[in-house]
Amino acid sequence: MLALAxxxxxxxxxxxxxxxxxxxxxxxxxxxxxxPFWVFLLVLHDVTTTxxxxxxxxxxxxxxxWLVAALEPARLVEAMVAAGWSASLAYLFGATLSAVPVLKxxxxxxxxxxxxxxxxxxxxxxxxxxxxxxxxxxxxLSALHEVDERALALETRGLVPGIRRTPLAPPPDxxxxxxARWALLLACLFALFRRVM
Amino acid sequence: xxxxxxxxxxxxYPATDSPxxxxxxxxxxxxEIVALVGALGAGASTLLLVxxxxxxxxxxxxxxxxxxxxxxxxxxxxxxxxQASGMAFSVWDEVAFGPANLGWPTxxxxxxxxxxxxxxxxxxxxxxxxxxxxxxxxxxxxxxxILAMDPGLVLLDEPAAxxxxxxxxxxxxxxxxLAKDGKAVLLATSTLDALPEVADRVVWLEDxxxxxxxPPDLLADVAACDAGLGTSVATVWRTSGLPGPYPLTxxxxxxxxx
Amino acid sequence: xxxxxxxxxxxxxxxxxxxxxxxxxxxxxxFLDTTGTILATALAGPGVGIATGVVxxxxxxxxxxxxxxxVVVQIIVALYAWVAARAGLFRSFRTAVPAxxxxxxxxxxxxxxxxxxxxxCTTTGGIALTTALGRALGLPPVGACFFGSFVSDFxxxxxxxxxxxxxxxxxxxxxxxxxxxxxxxxxxx
Amino acid sequence: xxPVLRLDGVSFSYGSVPALADxxxxxxxxxxxxxxGRNGAGKSTVVRLxxxxxxxxxxxxxxxxxxxxxxxxxxxxxxxxxLFQHADQQLFASSVRDDVSFGPRALGVGEREVERRTDDxxxxxxxxxxxxxxxxxxxxxxxxLAALAGVLALEPALLxxxxxxxxxxxxxxxxxxRGLLERSAAGAALLVITHDLTFAAETLxxxxxxxxxxxxxxxxLAALLGxxxxxxxxxxxxxxxxxxxxxxxxxxxxVRAAEAARELARVARGRPAP
Numbered sequence: 001m002l003a004l005a006x007x008x009x010x011x012x013x014x015x016x017x018x019x020x021x022x023x024x025x026x027x028x029x030x031x032x033x034x035x036p037f038w039v040f041l042l043v044l045h046d047v048t049t050t051x052x053x054x055x056x057x058x059x060x061x062x063x064x065x066w067l068v069a070a071l072e073p074a075r076l077v078e079a080m081v082a083a084g085w086s087a088s089l090a091y092l093f094g095a096t097l098s099a100v101p102v103l104k105x106x107x108x109x110x111x112x113x114x115x116x117x118x119x120x121x122x123x124x125x126x127x128x129x130x131x132x133x134x135x136x137x138x139x140x141l142s143a144l145h146e147v148d149e150r151a152l153a154l155e156t157r158g159l160v161p162g163i164r165r166t167p168l169a170p171p172p173d174x175x176x177x178x179x180a181r182w183a184l185l186l187a188c189l190f191a192l193f194r195r196v197m
Numbered sequence: 198x199x200x201x202x203x204x205x206x207x208x209x210y211p212a213t214d215s216p217x218x219x220x221x222x223x224x225x226x227x228x229e230i231v232a233l234v235g236a237l238g239a240g241a242s243t244l245l246l247v248x249x250x251x252x253x254x255x256x257x258x259x260x261x262x263x264x265x266x267x268x269x270x271x272x273x274x275x276x277x278x279x280q281a282s283g284m285a286f287s288v289w290d291e292v293a294f295g296p297a298n299l300g301w302p303t304x305x306x307x308x309x310x311x312x313x314x315x316x317x318x319x320x321x322x323x324x325x326x327x328x329x330x331x332x333x334x335x336x337x338x339x340x341x342x343i344l345a346m347d348p349g350l351v352l353l354d355e356p357a358a359x360x361x362x363x364x365x366x367x368x369x370x371x372x373x374x375l376a377k378d379g380k381a382v383l384l385a386t387s388t389l390d391a392l393p394e395v396a397d398r399v400v401w402l403e404d405x406x407x408x409x410x411x412p413p414d415l416l417a418d419v420a421a422c423d424a425g426l427g428t429s430v431a432t433v434w435r436t437s438g439l440p441g442p443y444p445l446t447x448x449x450x451x452x453x454x455x
Numbered sequence: 456x457x458x459x460x461x462x463x464x465x466x467x468x469x470x471x472x473x474x475x476x477x478x479x480x481x482x483x484x485x486f487l488d489t490t491g492t493i494l495a496t497a498l499a500g501p502g503v504g505i506a507t508g509v510v511x512x513x514x515x516x517x518x519x520x521x522x523x524x525x526v527v528v529q530i531i532v533a534l535y536a537w538v539a540a541r542a543g544l545f546r547s548f549r550t551a552v553p554a555x556x557x558x559x560x561x562x563x564x565x566x567x568x569x570x571x572x573x574x575x576c577t578t579t580g581g582i583a584l585t586t587a588l589g590r591a592l593g594l595p596p597v598g599a600c601f602f603g604s605f606v607s608d609f610x611x612x613x614x615x616x617x618x619x620x621x622x623x624x625x626x627x628x629x630x631x632x633x634x635x636x637x638x639x640x641x642x643x644x
Numbered sequence: 645x646x647p648v649l650r651l652d653g654v655s656f657s658y659g660s661v662p663a664l665a666d667x668x669x670x671x672x673x674x675x676x677x678x679x680x681g682r683n684g685a686g687k688s689t690v691v692r693l694x695x696x697x698x699x700x701x702x703x704x705x706x707x708x709x710x711x712x713x714x715x716x717x718x719x720x721x722x723x724x725x726x727l728f729q730h731a732d733q734q735l736f737a738s739s740v741r742d743d744v745s746f747g748p749r750a751l752g753v754g755e756r757e758v759e760r761r762t763d764d765x766x767x768x769x770x771x772x773x774x775x776x777x778x779x780x781x782x783x784x785x786x787x788x789l790a791a792l793a794g795v796l797a798l799e800p801a802l803l804x805x806x807x808x809x810x811x812x813x814x815x816x817x818x819x820x821x822r823g824l825l826e827r828s829a830a831g832a833a834l835l836v837i838t839h840d841l842t843f844a845a846e847t848l849x850x851x852x853x854x855x856x857x858x859x860x861x862x863x864x865l866a867a868l869l870g871x872x873x874x875x876x877x878x879x880x881x882x883x884x885x886x887x888x889x890x891x892x893x894x895x896x897x898x899v900r901a902a903e904a905a906r907e908l909a910r911v912a913r914g915r916p917a918p
Contacts, residue, residue: 064520095283099469107477113734118721118750121481128481137736150462153280158298166297363879387813429884436905627778
């Protein structure tokens with residue numbers, strides 16, 4: 001939570017206000033995500049513990065679901081740059097986000113290609129582990145092989161350590177929002193302080 | 198005005214004994230289009246990496262001789278999907294990635310990006326997520342992204358590999374226009390038939406060294422035809438046993454025939 | 456940090472996330488979500504490994520918010536992998552698989568307190584079910600929670616270590632030579 | 645004779661996006677067929693349907709006497725060898741030879757037969773000198789060829805290849821042509837998606853054109869490639885040799901370099917020296 005508050009404080013305006021109706025969607029998603037936890041809590045614990053932990057989980061889930069709903073990755077990356085974070089750090093986050101679907105699609109292609117070469121993923125554990133090897137190795141090897149080309153590409157496109165990057169259309173940041181963020185961070189710290197003491 | 202000067206350049210990749218380039222001397226002037234041709238592994242890609250100041254600075258390895266660049270360079274690598282920034286979630290932002298890293302003011306970024314998008318005919322794709330593009334579309338986006346950085350020296354490694362014939366035609370036209378605007382262009386390609394209309398000079402690389410340099414007529418040369426580097430028309434002429442000099446293109450052949 | 460290592464981190468993190476999605480295709484109960492962290496550590500040292508683990512968790516969190524506290528596990532995995540790589544345990548399956556089993560124990564020891572105190576041991580469906588099984592076997596709550604994490608982590612980390620060993624062995628020497636620690640991890644330097 | 649492949653009124657859509665509408669054609673053993681058309685015309689969908697990775701919404705895809713609806717892709721691998729785009733990303737063994745033998749070994753054909761098929765496939769594409777190399781130590785173009793060898797080693801009755809020559813130079817394309825002609829002479833049918841009309845002209849004999857999901861042409865490739873006005877609506881233009889034959893009006897309008905050279909020499913002999 002603290003880390004999240006810190007990130008929000010240091011990156012102005014990454015979130016856009018989700019509005020009223022999206023708010024309902026967020027609430028519903030959060031409750032649905034939290035629901036299984038309640039079921040398992042009831043199985044594993046007594047009622048008091050269930051309520052205590054359940055509320056904690058629900059709060060946590062709700063705040064993250066809200067964050068994800070309100071957050072566009074592109075805006076976060078630009079907001080990080082605008083707030084003076086290093087472009088390399090913004091790159092780590094942004095590049096992972098965009099590499100995941102690329103590698104997932106590649107994993108899917110590899111599964112299909114190996115099946116078209118006769119690989120069957122059925123059978124005992126040993127057969128399935130062998131199949132796993134034929135799926136995972138090409139994915140990892142081809143991805144690692146590309147690291148070099150990615151490095152060349154970053155260099156040619158000017159993302160080198162120590163640059164002063166121009167933020168592209170950074171989200172607007174008002175003094176009120178800034179003050180609200182600091183206030184929230186202080187509230188978090190205060191709550192933490194009371195817990196620890 | 199020279200844009201690139203290589204004098205006696207030899208280059209070794211890390212952990213290799215034989216050089217990828219041997220004693221290469223070459224200059225490229227502003228407004229000029231120079232094409233590198235040669236068999237697989239002849240050194241064209243390496244030469245482009247040296248010209249871009251990536252080898253040995255990023256690749257590692259060892260360089261002897263001297264390489265002087267008089268303009269900022271931009272290189273289009275042969276695998277567009279590894280050259281995507283990973284930080285852009287629309288084509289417009291992808292093209293703007295390089296200019297933003299150069300720290301330009303916002304209005305200058307917008308001007309260069311819009312121009313590059315128009316040059317590569319990407320306007321209909323401007324708001325798409327780069328992840329959803331086809332290979333050919335992505336290749337055009339990366340070319341636009343490099344051009345938006347306004348390099349004086351444009352380096353292209355197999356820029357037409359992923360393009361269909363429409364896309365390739367547009368690309369060759371664009372390259373001519375870049376040269377007219379005063380840019381120096383150095384490109385490696387195995388699409389030999391396009392070169393007579395595109396290149397001002399052709400450099401034939403063999404085993405890391407320059408075997409011959411000349412106007413595109415080089416591609417109708419007996420030796421080039423025999424090395425598999427003649428244009429299709431020249432190669433047919435050579436195979437037919439008709440006397441030289443061989444025509445370079447269909448138009449030349451027609452003139453010769455009449 | 457060199458530009459090559461900067462480029463390695465997102466690739467390694469994405470490898471973890473893509474693999475844990477792709478493992479469904481062979482119907483094995485595995486996560487493989489620390490593959491990239493371990494691999495990055497073996498190739499490029501603990502700093503790069505930890506960065507990979509943190510980025511993996513951060514991006515995973517966008518998908519499922521309850522993953523964030525487990526970033527601690529990713530960091531411990533990176534440190535453990537570093538020790539294993541220094542000791543040359545990735546050079547053969549005979550050492551890698553026991554090392555992976557060891558990591559399974561350590562990873563579940565790390566995740567148990569997080570899982571227990573933050574989530575009441577209800578982290579994911581699978582672990583919650585094995586925890587319930589532990590309770591049914593008469594274990595106390597914390598013990599059942601450890602049992603749940605342990606059952607799922609044990610095999611997963613052993614397979615992950617074996618997979619990383621396969622990758623390091625299959626990595627062409629020229630590619631390996633580009634990363635500062637790779638040759639050492641495979642015993643070639 | 646039973647065709648190796650028969651598409652019978654096949655339609656397919658991705659969700660609500662139609663990809664193929666009522667496509668029908670047959671391919672006989674040993675036949676060499678080019679599948680042409682713009683990006684997005686539905687060519688790759690045809691490959692996926694034949695490999696059993698998708699099921700047709702309507703109509704039937706017959707591979708010999710097998711309905712692809714009833715077969716998993718790994719079963720179809722006994723009859724169909726498929727090369728997908730980015731096939732070089734599927735390599736994972738530590739030597740080219742091991743990777744090429746993966747397919748036949750997965751089919752369970754017996755170790756001696758695996759060896760023979762692997763040797764033949766490497767030989768056909770002149771890859772024998774690289775057999776012991778690590779695939780990722782090879783230049784990308786040869787890696788691509790290694791992936792193709794892995795498909796040839798399945799020794800299927802039908803080869804379905806999606807852009808086998810992207811990134812290959814002329815010498816390597818000639819190797820692919822030679823290898824495929826040999827396979828076809830031995831009875832394998834070829835269905836090749838390509839933008840590379842020079843390669844198509846040298847290798848293939850029949851041309852299918854897909855246009856927005858429907859079959860727009862099915863005729864001898866030579867006639868199609870020589871006709872600029874017919875190709876134009878599909879974003880294609882005649883390859884240089886076909887253009888040369890048309891411009892010089894060479895008899896029979898050959899589209900292959902060797903035939904064009906022969907006709908050129910013959911006609912030139914009958915003319916006064918220029």
